[in-house]
Amino acid sequence: MELSLIIPAYNEAHRIGPTLRHFHAFLAARPASFEILVVDDGSTDDTVALVTALAAELPGLHVLCSPANRGKGHAVRRGMLVATGQVRLFSDADGSTPIDELDPLLQALSEGADIAIGSRYLAASQVMRPQPWFRRVWSRLVNRVVQRVLLPGIVDTHCGFKAFTAAAAEHTFAACTVDGWSFDLEVLARARAQGFGIREVPVRWQNDERSKARLRQLPREFRHVYRLRQQLRQSRQQAGSWS
Numbered sequence: 001m002e003l004s005l006i007i008p009a010y011n012e013a014h015r016i017g018p019t020l021r022h023f024h025a026f027l028a029a030r031p032a033s034f035e036i037l038v039v040d041d042g043s044t045d046d047t048v049a050l051v052t053a054l055a056a057e058l059p060g061l062h063v064l065c066s067p068a069n070r071g072k073g074h075a076v077r078r079g080m081l082v083a084t085g086q087v088r089l090f091s092d093a094d095g096s097t098p099i100d101e102l103d104p105l106l107q108a109l110s111e112g113a114d115i116a117i118g119s120r121y122l123a124a125s126q127v128m129r130p131q132p133w134f135r136r137v138w139s140r141l142v143n144r145v146v147q148r149v150l151l152p153g154i155v156d157t158h159c160g161f162k163a164f165t166a167a168a169a170e171h172t173f174a175a176c177t178v179d180g181w182s183f184d185l186e187v188l189a190r191a192r193a194q195g196f197g198i199r200e201v202p203v204r205w206q207n208d209e210r211s212k213a214r215l216r217q218l219p220r221e222f223r224h225v226y227r228l229r230q231q232l233r234q235s236r237q238q239a240g241s242w243s
């Protein structure tokens with residue numbers, strides 16, 4: 001399998017159908033073999049039924065489901081570890097980053113990066129429909145803190161469009177534990193600590209107002225950042241004292 005596309009989905013029946021048809025048509029028009037894995041955990045709407053029906057029509061589309069809702073991080077991790085592709089990409093169910101932005105990410109991998117991440121905040125990025133002001137403030141705030149304490153040099157850790165080589169996906173996700181939104185920065189921080197090269201790539205992106213992220217989740221994001229920094233520091237100190 002050359003490419004695995006992982007899509008975390010929670011209560012996405014209202015919009016995932018067109019996204020899947022579009023993604024499938026894009027990938028089927030290319031020579032590379034592919035699989036699309038939709039990872040649902042406990043949706044209370046018709047997401048699973050809808051994707052199951054589409055899977056009978058679109059070869060290579062599969063749905064993984066589990067009863068309890070654990071969060072986007074858990075779903076992406078599960079998909080990344082079950083996938084068989086040499087390249088593993090995850091994308092949001094609303095297609096907020098157009099699927100043709102895959103090509104610049106593949107280019108970055110072919111040039112030697114282990115992980116290529118879509119970015120909304122580079123000079124060449126194009127944000128076609130921005131998020132509301134409080135989401136932009138949230139995103140910039142988290143990114144500022146993350147850049148300072150965890151991932152210097154990466155300006156957008158949270159864009160939901162990231163491609164990994166199989167080795168990078170398997171090593172980093174196997175070490176991850178964060179189930180919620182902060183999984184993005186956990187996987188990047190662990191990847192860097194393990195020596196994998198990350199390249200940030202400008203992409204086109206547009207907001208869909210029907211977001212599941214809530215401002216009240218912000219303190220938990222910061223707690224994750226600091227906890228992760230402590231863990232990585234301790235591992236570095238242990239590695240230093242053993243060498």
Ligand SMILES: Nc1nc2c(ncn2[C@@H]2O[C@H](COP(=O)(O)OP(=O)(O)O[C@H]3O[C@H](CO)[C@@H](O)[C@H](O)[C@@H]3O)[C@@H](O)[C@H]2O)c(=O)[nH]1
Pocket residue numbers: 007008009010011012039040041069070071072075091092093094158159160161181208210211212213
């Ligand atoms: N399986 C599963 N999927 C989830 C869950 N929560 C969210 N998702 C999936 O995660 C994707 C993003 O969720 P949205 O609700 O569309 O979030 P957003 O706010 O519009 O997304 C932006 O901010 C997020 C948080 O920073 C980013 O993770 C995301 O990529 C994007 O930048 C969607 O495919 C959604 O179904 C969950 O509990 N379980």
